[in-house]
Amino acid sequence: MRGLANALRESWRLARPYYASEEKWFARILLGVIIAANLMLVGINVWLNAWNQQFFNALQSKNWGSFIRLLFYYDTTKSGTFMPGFSELVVVYIVIAVSRTYMNQWLQIRWRSWLTRKLMDEWLADRAYYRISLTGTETDNPDQRIADDLASFVGNTLSLGVDLLSNVVSLASFLSILWMLSGAITVFGVTIPGYLVWVALVYSIFGTWITHKIGKPLVQLNFQQQRYEADFRFALVRLRENTEGVALIGGEAEENQTLRQRFRGIANNWWAIMQRMKWLNTFIFGFNQIANIFPIVVVAPRYFFGKIPLGVLTRAADAFGQVQGSMSWFVGAYTSLASWRATVERLVGFHRAIVAARAASSAGLTAQEGAEGFAIRDGVVRLPNGKTLLTISDLVVRKGDSILFTGVSGSGKSTLFRVLAGIWPFAEGRLERPAARALFLPQRPYIPLGSIRHAVTYPAADNAHDDAEVVAVLDDVGLGAFVPRLDDPDNWALRLSGGEQQRLAIARALLARPDYLFLDEATSALDPAAEQDLYALMRARLPDAAIVSIAHRPALAALHDRQIDVHRTMGAGRPLAAGSTAGTA
Numbered sequence: 001m002r003g004l005a006n007a008l009r010e011s012w013r014l015a016r017p018y019y020a021s022e023e024k025w026f027a028r029i030l031l032g033v034i035i036a037a038n039l040m041l042v043g044i045n046v047w048l049n050a051w052n053q054q055f056f057n058a059l060q061s062k063n064w065g066s067f068i069r070l071l072f073y074y075d076t077t078k079s080g081t082f083m084p085g086f087s088e089l090v091v092v093y094i095v096i097a098v099s100r101t102y103m104n105q106w107l108q109i110r111w112r113s114w115l116t117r118k119l120m121d122e123w124l125a126d127r128a129y130y131r132i133s134l135t136g137t138e139t140d141n142p143d144q145r146i147a148d149d150l151a152s153f154v155g156n157t158l159s160l161g162v163d164l165l166s167n168v169v170s171l172a173s174f175l176s177i178l179w180m181l182s183g184a185i186t187v188f189g190v191t192i193p194g195y196l197v198w199v200a201l202v203y204s205i206f207g208t209w210i211t212h213k214i215g216k217p218l219v220q221l222n223f224q225q226q227r228y229e230a231d232f233r234f235a236l237v238r239l240r241e242n243t244e245g246v247a248l249i250g251g252e253a254e255e256n257q258t259l260r261q262r263f264r265g266i267a268n269n270w271w272a273i274m275q276r277m278k279w280l281n282t283f284i285f286g287f288n289q290i291a292n293i294f295p296i297v298v299v300a301p302r303y304f305f306g307k308i309p310l311g312v313l314t315r316a317a318d319a320f321g322q323v324q325g326s327m328s329w330f331v332g333a334y335t336s337l338a339s340w341r342a343t344v345e346r347l348v349g350f351h352r353a354i355v356a357a358r359a360a361s362s363a364g365l366t367a368q369e370g371a372e373g374f375a376i377r378d379g380v381v382r383l384p385n386g387k388t389l390l391t392i393s394d395l396v397v398r399k400g401d402s403i404l405f406t407g408v409s410g411s412g413k414s415t416l417f418r419v420l421a422g423i424w425p426f427a428e429g430r431l432e433r434p435a436a437r438a439l440f441l442p443q444r445p446y447i448p449l450g451s452i453r454h455a456v457t458y459p460a461a462d463n464a465h466d467d468a469e470v471v472a473v474l475d476d477v478g479l480g481a482f483v484p485r486l487d488d489p490d491n492w493a494l495r496l497s498g499g500e501q502q503r504l505a506i507a508r509a510l511l512a513r514p515d516y517l518f519l520d521e522a523t524s525a526l527d528p529a530a531e532q533d534l535y536a537l538m539r540a541r542l543p544d545a546a547i548v549s550i551a552h553r554p555a556l557a558a559l560h561d562r563q564i565d566v567h568r569t570m571g572a573g574r575p576l577a578a579g580s581t582a583g584t585a
Contacts, residue, residue: 007341010348030107037100038166044093057311112154128357141230145350149343156340171326174319181316204327207287211331215280218338221273228265295320364425371432373398379429401546407566413550436515441522445505447493453486473510477503498525519549535559
């Protein structure tokens, strides 16, 4: 129960912002309408309970006129109380129930849309998504938490919350009816008034306690199931995005083994859920079946002794069922509660990781904006585990520079670029950045979903450049063959070869016209001649820009004015003449 109370608190923290947001009045009114509809349905059930007594009394007394009126029109009780017909009650019930479902779905999509926007904004702000990916703190598969867990949270929170409220109101409504119809019973000389209420209470407490004991492990099992499902889906997507690489190396057997292994996690955990659900369902189904006949058995002695007519028997049995069902709400909702609690824990963990990542966004080098160029002063660059990777006394990149960074694999060249970009949090020292446009091109460029036009103008809008500019730059970098498909949507990251993707990234740089262009082996997939042509093109189109490269090919030294060998301790490097050998920083 302590865990459920904690889940309720965490759920309130997740839900409250929406109902205090710019949509608060719409959300509150719609939620109020849904609650009102549920209360009206409870009211109709109260009417049906009274109708039930009148109807069965009519059957017992063979009163045909009352029987017909109660079915299709209306009737009055002996005390003169108006009693609507069953047809009218059912029509009103259907209209309210359908409207309630429609309003519930409307609120769900509005609430989910707002939460999705908010969570995505927080995830992307201050590069929290990037820091989380480096540390993996408390998170796995952020995509599932945003796409699936949010939907489950909204749907289950609404359905469980409104259902619980309806059961509370139903309990309050039928409790007095059951107390009135129960009468008193004498057991061992002790007279117990409203005995049916006490029987329902004992029956419900027993069922709730047993259900919790059996079903408690389901919370963790559901949490694990969601993670295994997401891991398996991620592996499938990963294979889909790397089909050519797998096919070329003949990795089908290994991929099959990996996918089978991940699916075994799903199957094994599902088997554990099945085993637990078998015992839980055995109890719940038995409990519910007994609950169907139990109230009649409890009330029947008064009927057989002639103390109550058949109508009162059926009404008392129905009221007992309503009270016992409301008191036993936890029993029927346990499976949904277990799934809901697992979803809440996953969302809370994800949100906690985002908050921690954003709070630590200022970690890293102290930034100084408005400098004359990029510079790292007294810098120490570390790996996520705290191990020192680079020590930098003084590194400066000014506008117009042409610098080549070289060094063995793993020496920290790419990490150095991340530091200069201001995204690497595991560093100390001071980073100076100019008030100028800078663009960083990685070895494997990001190709967004959509058209070639969108990919080449990214991250600017599709209409940031006119057709003539886009077509010209594609021709210049050797991608003119794709001009006829300029606006065709496709997964171009799979359609384009590695070299074509790098050409597209160069085209993106030429359109963006940055003052500082950093290339992390951004032409490694091209042949030397094409590489030299593209560097010449960049120098011609961006004559005043600083071009800073990482590369392993010695021939690239001739295309830069200065070369810096990256190693554990490095400084500013020394000027090199074109065609000279690599220098040591």
